[in-house]
Amino acid sequence: MAKDNILVGLEIGTSKVCVVVGESKPDGxxxxxxVGQAPSCGIRKGEIVDFENVHKCVREAIADAEDKSDVTIKSVFAGVTGSHIQSFNNRGCVNLPEDREEIDMDDCEDVAISARDVSIPQQNAFLHTILQHYYVDGQEGVLNPVSMLGRMLEADFHIIHGVGNRIRNTVRCVKELGIEVEDVVFNGYASAQAILSQQQKDIGAMVIDIGGGTTDYVVYIDGAVKQSGVLAIGGDHITNDISMGLRIPMAKSERLKIEEGDATLGNALPGETIFLKDETGFAGRDVERETLNTIIHFRLREVFELLKRSMDGEPYLPMLGAGIVITGGCSMMRGIGPLAQDVFGIPASVARSKATSGLIAAAENPQFSTAIGLLRYGQAAYANRPQKEGIKEFLGKLFGKR
Ligand SMILES: Nc1ncnc2c1ncn2[C@@H]1O[C@H](COP(=O)(O)OP(=O)(O)OP(=O)(O)O)[C@@H](O)[C@H]1O
Ligand SMILES: [Mg+2]
Incomplete structure (x- = not known):
């Protein structure tokens, strides 16, 4: 983080590139x-498919953010997503040498390295090794083992990894603009930092960020991340379904979805229609409201059912005291909360990022949850490891210990 405490979050999303510039006050x-924005081009399902075009969009969004914030951007925390992102839980273990009985910081790092000592696909790189719980000589509930006496340190971690080159493409795209990447962060993990309070994490919550091309999710139980992942389905699939199902051009379908759509079945009056005006290349006509809502309902139901299925075999669902929390652009769809509640069978709500100071309006847009969460991630990373440079952490992730 620069001396002036400036933090920048960058999300290269399927729909938009978003750059949020913030000022961090210690513990504040x-x-x-x-906030800078540019429409995305060259991104499919959260991943870069046209480097040159993405590069242009990122440059545009950065320039917009510099303009709006009056800050020259030197480095960013960058979000990544895509169906290549995978995760698992694992326990690490370190035995202290005979001549030492006090646990130190290096042991904490070694226990994380030990947890990563599993085989992941050759082309993958570790993105996050997120601490769940420490154990000292079998004692549970240890919050910070440093300076404690013990012979054996163990810890459970949630580990997130993805295809190294796909992650590096995001980094290269930013670096070619002369901007450093302080760290790369899974989008779903970033969004969770923006919208969940510590209390919600403690009592259990599942964050679902539904964007244009992906749905990213993270499950917190007892304050720790237990599950995370990506579905390559987002709001653009709904638009596509409307376009195909009702034979309407994509741009018109997108507008119809946003202005008139509702995920609730049976909400329309019998025979109720929406009139679409004629425009060049499109003869105006009526669309049945219930048909539109049915298309939206079933695509979103599919997303929630797939997420629920990913929790099959895990005991987490009844442990989510704070329920399901939905964010991302698609969370603005009418009726989405009750639909999620119906599928998961537990309370679900729609959330945007928690109050910040400055441009409060930005925090109110759920499309910015990931980028704002990246600022929170950056602030916490610096608070926890003030003596380290972020970029070194990041390089370690991608090129160092696998
Ligand atoms: N008011 C609204 N109602 C319903 N859907 C909306 C609304 N506003 C935006 N959306 C949808 O939200 C999606 C874009 O969300 P978002 O900006 O979070 O995506 P993204 O971050 O660019 O993509 P991703 O994270 O999937 O790579 C689009 O599919 C858009 O149609
Ligand atoms: Mg997104």
């Missing part, structure tokens, strides 16, 4: 100074 709220 982040003040949002400006």
């Amino acid at each position: 709220p982040i003040k949002i100074l400006g």
Whole structure:
């Protein structure tokens, strides 16, 4: 983090590139100074498919953010997603040498390395090794083992990894603009930092960020991340379904979805229609409201059912005291909360990022949850490891210990 405490979050999303510039006060709220945006091109299902075009969009969004915030951007925390992102839980173990009985910081790092000592696909790189719980000589509930006496340190971790080159492409795209990447962060994990309070994490919550091309999710139980992942389905699939199902051009379908759509079945009056005006290349006509809502309902139901199925065999669902929390652009769809509640059988709500100072309006847009969460991630990373440079952490992730 620069001396002036500036943090920048960058999400290269399927629908938009978003850059949030914030000012971090130690242990205080982040003040949002400006938000830059550009429509995305060259991204499919959260992944870069046309490097040159993505590069242009990122440049545009960065320039917009610099303009709005009056800050020259030197480095960013960058979000990544895509169906290549995978995760698992594992326990690490370290035995202290005979001549030492006090646990130190290096042991904490070694226990994380030990947890990563599993085979992942050759082309993959570790993205996150997120601490769940420590154990000292079998004692549970240890919050911070440093300076404690013990012979054996163990710890459970949630480990997230993905295809190294796909992650590096995001980094290269930013670096070619002369901007450093301080760290790369899974989008779902970033969004969770923006919308969940510590209390919600403690009593259990599942965050679902539904964007244009992906649905990213993270499950917190007892304050720790237990599960995370990506579905390559998002709001653009709904638009596509409307376009195909009702034979309407994509741009018109997108507008119809946003302005008139509702995920609730049976909400329309019998025979109720929406009139679509004629425009060049499109003869105006009526669309049945219930048909539109049915298309939206079934695509979103599919997303929630797939997520629920991913929790099959895990005991987590009844442990989510704070329920399901939905964010991302698609969370603005009418009726989405009750639909999620119906599928999961537990309370579900729609959320945007928690109050920050500065441009409060930015925090109110759920499309910015990932980028704002990246600022929170950055603030916490610096608070926890003030003596380290972020970029070194990041390089370690991608090129160092696998
Ligand atoms: N008011 C609204 N109602 C319903 N859907 C909306 C609304 N506003 C935006 N969306 C949808 O939200 C999606 C974009 O969300 P978002 O900006 O979070 O995606 P993204 O971050 O660019 O993509 P991803 O994270 O999937 O790579 C689009 O599919 C868009 O149609
Ligand atoms: Mg997104």
